[in-house]
Each structure stands twice: as C-alpha cells, then as structure tokens.
Amino acid sequence: MNKFNNKLASFLFLLPCLIFLSIFVFMPLFKNFYNSFFEYSVFSATKDFVGLDNFKLLLADKKIKIALLNNIRYAIISVFFQVGLGLVLAAVLEHHFLRKVAPFFRVTFFMPVMISISVIALLFGFIYNPQIGILNSFLELIGLDNLSRAWLGNSSTAIYAVIAMSQWQSIGYIMMLFIVAIQRISKELYEAAELDGAGKIKQFFYITVPQVKETLFINTLLTITGSMLVFNEPYILTNGGPGVSSMTLAVYMYQSGFFKDRMGYASTIAITIFIITAILAIIQIRISHTGKD
C-alpha cells in the first residue's frame, strides 16, 4: 500500500506538468498534424479535406527547396561562427592573461543579446542601406568600392547579409554558456598540462574542448534547431525577398498561412519543420550519448 501511495504521489506531482504539456505542446502538435490534411482559409469556418495533397504539393514546391537550403546555410554558418568562434572567444576571455579586462569584454559581447531583434534588424537595415549604409561607405573608404553593393537587394547576398546579423547577435550568448562551462574546469588540469609542456593551443584542444563537451553538444543542438526555426531576422530585414532568395521555412510557413491564406499548407510546412528538427535532435542525442558521462 505504501508503495502505491508513493507512486500516486509522484504521479500527482507530475500531473500539473503533464496537463500543461498536453494543452500547450501536444494538443497543438496533433491539431497541426490534423490540419495539414485540410485546405482552408483563415476567413472561413469550414475546412476541405484534401488528404495527402498538401504533402504532394510540398514535395514539388521549388520554394521549399530554396527555403530549406537557406536554413541549412544558416545552420552551417551559425555552428561555425557561434559555436566554434564562441568557444574560442570564451577560452580567450577566461585566460588568466586577460583576467582584468575580461568582464568588460564579456559585457560587450553579451550586449547584442539584450537588444530586441526588431531593433537590431532595423539597425542593420541602415548598415546595409545601399545609399547611406555604413557598410558600403566603409568599403569605399578602404578602397574596395567594387565590393560595395545593395546587400539586401541582391538575390545572391541577401541571405548571407541576414545570417551575418544573426552571428553578431547570438555569438555573445553562446560565448556566455561556454564561459560558465570553462569556469567549472578544475585548474589543476591546466597546471598539470603546463608542467608536461603543453602550449596554450594544445591545452585548448586537449583540456578545454573535452571538458566542455556537454555544453558544446547542447550549444550545437540549440544553434542547429534554432537555424531551422529562424523567422524574425529574415522576416524583418527582407521578408524573404528579393523574390524568394532569402526565404526560410518559418517565413514561408507564416506567409502561406497569413498572407496567402492557405492554412492547411502552412500546417504542412510546420509539420515538415517539426520533423526536420526532431530528426536532427535525435541524431545529435544518439551521437553524443548525453547524460551517460
């Protein structure tokens, strides 16, 4: 009987969490999956059942391919700059050589994280402006006139201009997470390595990196799934344009639903995004064996 009471108690403690999860996570997820078999307008109350038509359309949709490719670009560049460079920055700032000035740089690098993304997007809109933008003025100043262009108005540069802004904004956040992880590494490891004659670079690769493996994995996961969901930056800066050159899956989903009035198709795109991020998360969890260390 006592055992049963224990079980019941633990179940009751879990209950609030379960209820909230079901209402706010699982219900919408299943509803969304259900909706993807229908075509309907936000204006109308009725839904037309279309079976797998939306999925067929999705597979044939060229814009989906462009959007997915842009998300992949986002992920690769973000992992390299945010996770890679963020780790290097954190290691440098945690070095005793920089102890005195480190707090200043920590705050400086973290500052963009605290600014609203809408504000940042507007600021970068000015930076990239073809007429008054400081990026083009700077390029002209250092004699690289031929590189200056309408960054957001050019279909080959628009998505990279958007990605660049995200790197600037998010690197400080990832760096901060790494700093916390590095601070937990015992100093003796470094001292021992130093006695053995390991240089700074060797210490970084043989002590810092293996010791922050868990954080590294979490940050990579966060960055990649975040890249698959990215919406604000392209939406505010370019709205997916010019043409569809800087479209991402989330922007395309939003526009299909609320601009083009195809809620069913938007649900299908949402399901696609969910499947992609779920698969990525499962792969990464399998590879890294989190929690077993």
Add this chain to the structure above:
Amino acid sequence: MKNRLMIMGLLVLIISFTFGCSKSNDNEISSENDQNVVSETGAKDEQVVINFFHRWPNEPRKSFYQEKADEFMALNPNVKINIDAVLNDSYKEKIRVLVSNDDLPDIFTSWSDSFALNLVKSERIMPLDDILNADPDWKNSIIASQFSGFTFDDVTYGVPFTIDGKAFFYNKSVFAENNLKAPKTYSEFIEVLDALQAAGYETPIVEGLTNAWAISHYEGTILQRLLDPSVTEVDYNEATGTFTDPGYVRGLEIFKELTKYMGEVSTAIDHETARNMFAKGESPIVYMQFAEIKMVEDQTDMDFGFFNFPSIEGGKGDQNALTGAPEGWMLSKNAPQEAVEFLKFLTSKETAYAFTKADGQLNAIIGGVDAENTSPISMNAFNIVTEASATAPWFDNAVNINIADIFMRGGQSLATGELTPEEIMEEVQAEADRLRK
C-alpha cells in the same frame, strides 16, 4: 493497480480538458451578451469601448485619427476608443489574423474589391444597407460611384472614404532643362528615360521594390493596358483563371525593361525612400498615388506634375483608364451602436474637409474637397479621378492573393535577373490550375 492508475490519470486529463474548453466558451458567450445589452439599451452611464484599427501609424494621419477619436470621446463621455495601427503590408496580415477569430475590431479600414470581399466572406462584417438607408442625408453625402468596390451581391459592407489614383509624377524643371515632354505612349516614355539617363540621371525612374504592393501597382496597370478586358475578367476570377494569354509575358517584359532604369538600389529600398529620392531631385520620375502629393509638397517646393501611365502600342485595354480604388471603413458584426455613430463622425463633411486639409489625400465625401483645403495640383488630381473613363482596382486586390504573390515576388526576381517572364508565368499558370480545382 496499474490500470486503475492509468484510468485515473486519463480521467483527470479528460475532465481538465472539458472543463477548460467549456469555460472559455462561456466567457465568449457572456462577453457577446454584454455587448448586446449595451447596444440595445444604449446605456448612458455604462462605458462603451470601441476598438478602432487603422493602418497609419505614421504622420499626419496618426495624430489626425487620434484627435478625431478624442473629439468623439469628448462629445460622448460614455465612449472609450482604443486605437491600434500598423503599416500597410503588416495591416493586411494582421487583419487576416483578427478576422479569423472573433477578435475583429469594431471599426477598421479596408481596401475595396477582393480585399474587402475576403473580409466579407468571413461573415463577421456588418452589412450597412439598413444603416445607410436609415440616414439618407449621410448616404447621399458620399460620392455614389465609390461604393461599388464595397458592394457584393447588392449588399454594401463598407463606406468609401479616401479616393485615389496612380500616375507618374515628374520633375517639371528637369524635363524643361532637357527639352522633354510628358510622354503619351510607352515608346515615347522609353525615349524620355533614355534621354534622362544620357543627361546624367543614373536612375531616371525609381521605385522601392521591397514593397510588394508597389510592384503590383506597376504590373496591374501594365496588364490593364495590354490585355483585353474580357481576358482579364476571366483570368482574375479564381474559378476560371488560366493566365495563358501571351500578353502576360509581354507585360512582365515591359516591367523588366522599366526596372533596368531603376538601378540596383531599387530592390533594397522601400517606396518611401523612392519618394524621398524624387523629392530631393535625385530621380526625376516616380510612379505614385495622388495620396502622396502632399508628402512631396511638404518636403520640397519643386515644381512637379503628373501624367497617366502611357498608352502601350498594340494594347487591347482602355488606354486612358486610371488605376486606383477607394479605401473605406468597415464595421464588425458585433460592433455597438456607438461604433456606427463614430463611423458617421469619421465620414462627415467636417471630418473629411479637415482630413484633406491635414493629409492632402482626396476623399469621397461631397464637399470634402475644394480649392480652399487642397493645392491646385491636388485639385487637378481630384478632377482626374472623378472624371476617369474607367478605373482599375489595385492588382493585389483584383486577383487571388496567391496569384498576386507570384507576380509580386516575380517582379523582384525580374529586377534582380533571377527569373524570366516565361518562368514566372509558368508558376502563375500552375497556381491558377490549383485554384480552379
């Protein structure tokens, strides 16, 4: 034991769901009842809240509507007006979201034609015939022809307020310096653009192509000039459209040709920037709405004029038609009586007169525009609008939004050289096939 536990858990979940859902329904019903009670009794003491949603968070209209709301609240102490405003493209998205659930504001602005029709389809818009017929003085104070864009199946759902048309604005002194005249035909227009480019104007014509609607205005007018009206009538209806007429490809080619004169900046700037470039004298020609006359006048004392989109040789449409449509106000089906009063207040002759004086845009209220409250150039525009041989609605309101989106994004891709007119039309035809089903 395990089973019992599971059943218990499920029961709790089910109960919490049903409880949660039914409760929210109760709330909705009771709030509707509240509104009905207020509107039926028109209680003086009770506070009535009117939600007012428009699309001008920018000056001068933001202040204008704030003042008008304050005035109305001063006249009716029991009324409180909440104002919300977002800009053009965002407004289109937000109103779609609002109309899809019962959060529709009591009174809000709407474009005419398909945009209005889409809202009406939600069945959450108040039919206005009874209200209009009950107050003939008010009804007759509005230019009757402007109602058509808000009337569907002989039921009127909106009150037109602003009227508009689109024309090429040109810098008169630049034209005079280079011995140029306002072009009458498309080939003359290209000659003018070439001459201006030769005279050192890098972008003789400019447009902010990041604004999708700006592209649709070009495309809509070009297609109106080129195509037989019987063709567009079939194609613009989503139930019958095929978009196979070769005129569409020709139309996109013309648009592409024009973007060559707009320079590389065009795809990176918005329409407002383009207007400022015109006002500063950087670009001598820009395609603008009459609503923007005052915005240019406020910035510069430059001497400017306008000409209608030139006729296109071999075009099968009315070569003198004017693109432009009224905008007006709509009411939510659940709007209280006070919102109707507010609508009458907003479309009164006094408000209309003050509106045109403050903003410069012309209005559809008889006596709302005269030589006193508007500049000679706007008066000229007013006459053009009211006397136009035919008016064509804005393209993004004339066709299904999925078709318009392909045309508008396609316009950007044409300007950057990413797609060809044929590729865009293939995409349009595929979409039209899907919509016809």
